[in-house]
Amino acid sequence: MNTQQNNMNPPIIQKLIDIFSKFPTIGPRTAGRFVFYMIKLDQEEFNQFIETLKDLKNILKTVLFALILLKKPKKKNFVQFAAIIPEIKICFVL
Secondary structure (H helix, E strand, C coil), X not given: CCHHHXXXXXXXXXXXXXXXXXXXXXXXXXXXXXXXXXXXXXXXXXXXXXXXXXXXXXXXHHHHHHHHHHHCCCCCCCXXXXXXXXCCCEEXXX
C-alpha cells in the first residue's frame, strides 16, 4: 500500500480502502474509486446497496445450512427438507 496515499485519506476512508483492497484483483486505487463512488450515492441507493449485501449474506447462510443437512442426515428415513431461495433459484430436497 502506498504510504503517501494512506496519509492523504481520513482514517475512515482509508479503512474502507483497505477493506476493498482485500477483494481479488482490487488494488488501493480501484478500492479508492469504490469508496468515493459509494460516498456519492444518494441515501436511498446507499441503503439499497447495504440491504442487498445483508440479503446476500442471509441467503448464503440458508444455503450453507441446507448443504450441512444434505451431508449429515440424522435419520435413515427422514422427512424431506427443502430450502427454496427464489432470489437465486436454488432448491435443495432430501
